[in-house]
Amino acid sequence: MAAQLQTLRQYAQIYNWEVIDEYVDEGISGKSVKGRPEMKRLIKM
Numbered sequence: 189m190a191a192q193l194q195t196l197r198q199y200a201q202i203y204n205w206e207v208i209d210e211y212v213d214e215g216i217s218g219k220s221v222k223g224r225p226e227m228k229r230l231i232k233m
Contacts (some may be wrong), residue, residue, distance in 0.1 A: 189214050209233075 193210070200207050211226040221227045 189212070193212070197207065211230040213224040213226045216224050218224075221231070
């Protein structure tokens with residue numbers, strides 16, 4: 189997970205994008221939104 193975040197932050201920096209927020213459900217499967225509070229927050233936003 190840390191490596192993914194680092195890669196995405198570097199990508200944003202290369203393209204001079206401002207990162208407003210991060211949605212991280214660490215250690216939770218991406219199969220569904222069940223049990224993923226950050227994914228639910230992203231969808232709501």
